[in-house]
Amino acid sequence: MTITADQSEPGAPALAAGRTPDPSTPEASAQPPGPDAAMGTSPTHVLARNISWLTVGQVTTWMMTLVWTVVVPRRLGSSEMGIFTLSMAVGGVLMVIISLGMEPLLVRRMATDPEQAPRLIGTAIALRALLLVPALVVTVLLAWLGPFHGEEGAAVLLGWAACVAPGVILGPVNSGFRAIEKMRYLTYSSVLSKALYTVSCIVMVVLGIRAIGILSAAVLTGFLVTALTLLWARPHFRIQWRVSRHDLTALFVDSLPYWSFAAFFTIYLWIDSVMLAVMTSSTVVGWYGLPTQLFGTLMSVPVILSTAWLTRLVQAHRGGTAGLLRTARPAIEMVVVISMPVCVGTVLVASRLVQALYGSGFAQSAPVLILLALCVPPMYLNVVACQLMVAQDKQMVWTKMMVLASLINPLLNLVLIRYFQQTAGNGAIGASIAMVITEVILAGIGIWLIRNAFTRQMGVRMLRGAAATAGMAGLVVLALRAGLLPGIVTGVVSFPLLTLLFRVLSDDERVYLGALLRRTFGRGPAAEETG
Numbered sequence: 001m002t003i004t005a006d007q008s009e010p011g012a013p014a015l016a017a018g019r020t021p022d023p024s025t026p027e028a029s030a031q032p033p034g035p036d037a038a039m040g041t042s043p044t045h046v047l048a049r050n051i052s053w054l055t056v057g058q059v060t061t062w063m064m065t066l067v068w069t070v071v072v073p074r075r076l077g078s079s080e081m082g083i084f085t086l087s088m089a090v091g092g093v094l095m096v097i098i099s100l101g102m103e104p105l106l107v108r109r110m111a112t113d114p115e116q117a118p119r120l121i122g123t124a125i126a127l128r129a130l131l132l133v134p135a136l137v138v139t140v141l142l143a144w145l146g147p148f149h150g151e152e153g154a155a156v157l158l159g160w161a162a163c164v165a166p167g168v169i170l171g172p173v174n175s176g177f178r179a180i181e182k183m184r185y186l187t188y189s190s191v192l193s194k195a196l197y198t199v200s201c202i203v204m205v206v207l208g209i210r211a212i213g214i215l216s217a218a219v220l221t222g223f224l225v226t227a228l229t230l231l232w233a234r235p236h237f238r239i240q241w242r243v244s245r246h247d248l249t250a251l252f253v254d255s256l257p258y259w260s261f262a263a264f265f266t267i268y269l270w271i272d273s274v275m276l277a278v279m280t281s282s283t284v285v286g287w288y289g290l291p292t293q294l295f296g297t298l299m300s301v302p303v304i305l306s307t308a309w310l311t312r313l314v315q316a317h318r319g320g321t322a323g324l325l326r327t328a329r330p331a332i333e334m335v336v337v338i339s340m341p342v343c344v345g346t347v348l349v350a351s352r353l354v355q356a357l358y359g360s361g362f363a364q365s366a367p368v369l370i371l372l373a374l375c376v377p378p379m380y381l382n383v384v385a386c387q388l389m390v391a392q393d394k395q396m397v398w399t400k401m402m403v404l405a406s407l408i409n410p411l412l413n414l415v416l417i418r419y420f421q422q423t424a425g426n427g428a429i430g431a432s433i434a435m436v437i438t439e440v441i442l443a444g445i446g447i448w449l450i451r452n453a454f455t456r457q458m459g460v461r462m463l464r465g466a467a468a469t470a471g472m473a474g475l476v477v478l479a480l481r482a483g484l485l486p487g488i489v490t491g492v493v494s495f496p497l498l499t500l501l502f503r504v505l506s507d508d509e510r511v512y513l514g515a516l517l518r519r520t521f522g523r524g525p526a527a528e529e530t531g
Helices: 034-038 043-099 103-112 114-145 151-161 164-179 184-206 211-233 245-279 282-298 300-317 321-358 365-373 376-391 395-424 427-449 456-482 484-501 507-522
Strands: none
Touching (some): 043 114, 043 151, 043 211, 043 245, 043 321, 103 114, 114 151, 114 164, 114 245, 151 211, 164 300, 184 211, 245 395, 245 427, 282 300, 282 365, 282 427, 300 321, 321 456, 365 427, 376 395, 376 427, 395 427, 456 484
16 A cells, blocks of 8 residues: 555656655766656756646636636625635634644655555544544534524534535645645646636525525535545555554644644634624624635745645755755745735735725725735745744744734734724724734744845845836836726736846746746646646
């Protein structure tokens, strides 16, 4: 029972042999370049291919999310969107109880010792299935004792149901795909899930079905996509379904540091929505929930990079700290530079975008989106810094940061939500400001933790990126006079051109980007992977 790399995909980790060759060993260095080098299967090209798959998937889901956000919130209204957001918040909290936040642990273990993969995946699925019971107890108590009635109570229960299939099975299987660097399957599942969900939601709201129906569709979609993912995994995984009590206990104990991080991170992520639901109305929660949906799409860049880079970081750390920092610098530079135009561009178009997509009923969401956009640079950096800690098996360091965030953020929310609800009738503004303050504090600590990764050259490139962003901002402001669409197009086109003008990209990165573009828009990933 082994988990193997597809032989049609050279350059993937050699899991069939039970180990990943270390390029620094005499055995590896004695091997001739062979056909793999000629075929473009170096680690850089494998990384480019993985990022291209994740990018294709993200762009596709972005487009479907745009369709969803244009049609569904308008039909539902802010109150029903508040019920939808409540269910998502409950589901996010319950997922922590079920998953134990073990995905980074699974990827790390399988990347360093592939022989553990069948047992790890099977044990993870069994352990999560057992944890469904306490999660259900928490859900029932919340629906029964909490200030939720009618549709809100049903939304709480559906939050648990949405965690069943994805929470128990999908996470461990996707961790296996990440460990063997087959990111295309993550793209398949995300695109299919988003497509089914988007189509079903649009049909439902057109027929007059409200938030509870949409949440039910999410549950069914999760089961279907999980079943298909298991079918996709069969040629690559042989999951060991028979597990021992010892393995369950050991995985539970080993997951605790990751669970504590995930628990505090989820508290921090969703506490604002829960506090808004308790301190304000479902309408205000809807004003907050809509911008957070849009904001979630902005977080795709660091998620894509960290997903593609984690296995590489883990392997680089085996060669020492110097190798880890050398591998991490391109990711840090990339996310910092990209965060600048994303932040500035969102701030500039936020008001017009909300008005164009959702109408006057969501006008109060515009200042919330502007404030959330200010979180982009610190959050991008924090995602990569977190992955560096995980790669070094220092996840407890970031867990302590999440504990700090889980203390600071609710206290800020308690004061700011009440203040802005009383003075502006929109407590969501207070929740947004609380997030900005918290993220800036975390970024300051994160910079200190990874300070050895920063070099003078990185600082120069970030300044060049800032100059390119300033130029883009000036052009966008002028283009917005002609309308929202010209402004967005101007920003998307001008920033890449300005990065070339200001020489933001190095020669190696231009080669890397060329490989990525060729694989994404030329032959395409599918042409290179048939297994």
